[in-house]
Amino acid sequence: MSKVIDKLIINTPYEEPKKYWLYKRENQSFELIEGRRKSGYWKKSDQRLDNNDPGEFVEIELVNRIRPRVKKWRESNYPNITPTTKKLLEFWKDSKERDQNQTPFFCQFEAVETAIWLTEGLDSDKQGIKLPKDSDWIRECFKLATGTGKTVVMSMLIVWHVLNKISNPKDSRFSKNILIVTPGITVKDRLSVLLPSKEDNFYKTFRIVDDEMWKKLLQSKIVITNWHNLSEKTDDGKKNVVKRGTESDEAFCKRVIKEFGDAKNILVINDEAHHCWRVIEETEDENDEKATVWVNGLDKIHNARNIIKTYDLSATPFRPSGVGNQSEKLFPWIVSDFGLNDSIESGLVKTPRIAIRDDASITDDLKSKFFNIYYHVKEDLNRKVNEKTGLPDLVKSAIDHLGTDWLNVKEDWEKVDRKTPPVFIFVTNRKETAARVTHHILNGYSSIHELEDDEKFLRIDQDALEKLESEVDTNDELRILERKKFNTVGKIGKSGEQIQCVVGVNMLSEGWDARTVTNILGLRAFTSQLLCEQVIGRGLRRVSYELNDENLFDPEYVTVFGIPFSFLPTEGDTKPFTDTTYISLSFFTSI
Secondary structure, eight states: OBSEESOSOOSOTTSOOOEEEEEETTTTEEEEEESOOOSEEEEOOSSOOSTTOOOEEEEOHHHHHHHHHHHHHHHTTOTTOOHHHHHHHHHHHOGGGSOGGGSOOHHHHHHHHHHHHHHHSOGGGGTTOOOOOSSSSOEEEEEEOTTSOHHHHHHHHHHHHHHHHHHOTTOTTOOSEEEEEESSHHHHHHGGGGSTTSTTOHHHHTTOSOHHHHHHHTTOEEEEEEGGGGSOBOSSSOTTOBOTTOSOHHHHHHHHTGGGTTOOOEEEEEETGGGOOOOSSOOSOTTHHHHHHHHHHHHHHHHHHOEEEEEEEESSOEEEOSTTOOOEEEOTTEEEEEOHHHHHHTTSSOEEEEEOSOOTTOOOHHHHGGGGHHHHHHHHHTSOOOTTSOOOHHHHHHHHHHHHHHHHHHHHHHHTTOSSOOEEEEEESSHHHHHHHHHHHHTTOSSOGGGGOGGGEEEOOHHHHHHHHTTOSTTOHHHHHHHHHHHTTTOTTSTTTTOOEEEEESOOOTTOOOSOEEEEEEESOOOSHHHHHHHHGGGOOOSOOOBOTTSSBOOOEEEEESOOOSOOOEETTOOOSSSSOEEOOOOOOBO
């Protein structure tokens, strides 16, 4: 056992994990264990050992009951499946049919296998497996860390359903009418690759189907919509007037899923599904309205057309648990889990490097405060002041230190002729803070003058972005161009190609899939570990997916200040860019 981890990436991404780093809470050490980590999360305990103690580990029992049964079923060559499903599984596993970069990761394959087993597996194998419900339809949640490829999973689920329905139209377990619901336009645009009509569709990009299957897939009807469109509307002819209770279930369906005609038995896929939950008790959470509109809209579709099943995909499938309680409640219908810990150990995502909360080796108290910057400067950052008001010394120091790391990465990328720069993002608490940070950087007050290029700088007006996310007020050309630039950060040939610094307020859009983020500075309150992981998620996507000689991915890093994860093991061979000590992983899901 050791308090230092010498190598975090220990598993190949294409096979079931064979080992993991086990955290020993009592002495805060780590032991490399053969086998696979159990699904679970860390829950704060009344008897915390110290400030870095994550509390007690709680298993996700349903996942841990299902996982070995799916494995046994897989090893028995999938008994009881349809000929169509068998053909698909064989095709997806055939290495001759696709390049390495088209091969599904183990976590993607396991999620799809779990869905298939729950639908097609022998009933005798599913004894004792009961999925909790909060709706009249079945919900199955697949928990996959940001950056592990949820969209590929969706494409595989769609193909499996559509081809089975076409092969046997009377099989009520399947559907060729697919509704995909998203939390905003950013995600909706990104998921357009699930439409077969799109030139860059995933079915061909990742060779999810062969030519024969492709022709059948074209018989499907796939609708991708925004949760805002699930709001009930009046029938008085007024555009975009929302008034609950005035639209019949059938009229609602004719508007929202008109492409399906009168078809029944709809399959629903919820992306970023942590926004879709039934409000049991009223809270002050701002997401209550979104959740209610989303789930009530699905109720109406189910009442009129019947939802055969809802697949929920999310890296953080939690819902708020009550007024004044900062914790979150895990979705009880999670059936498959490949979380941040597993993803980092398999090299599927970048490894977060985070400033230590407190350590005896740190002699500069300023640097130890990088762990949770906002806590130390919140009074200053909550002032309504103009953009020329200087930032607190702690914030200025954090910008310089993190900027130094960004500059080092930039120079390294230029040596290997990377076409796009690394990206430094700021997540601030309010518009005034965003304006002050912008003024500080663009006017030469930081020591990193390479960040001063306003052509490569983007400040996101969150209010404007949220309006665009809801498809409202889309006539503002400047805002539309800003969103297009934001959504194409790091993409060669697009308007956001050369962006190297982004300043946003509160949160950056979910579904934002920039792969070039290397540095994140949090300047806002982080009231939960869920929020920490969601913000970190904006920087988790990898740049390279080339295997090394050990059949593993080489590590990539995202360096983070001001986002206070619960507990943080170190990777011993990580070389910090200054004399500050860094953490290289966060092994937790804490509630």
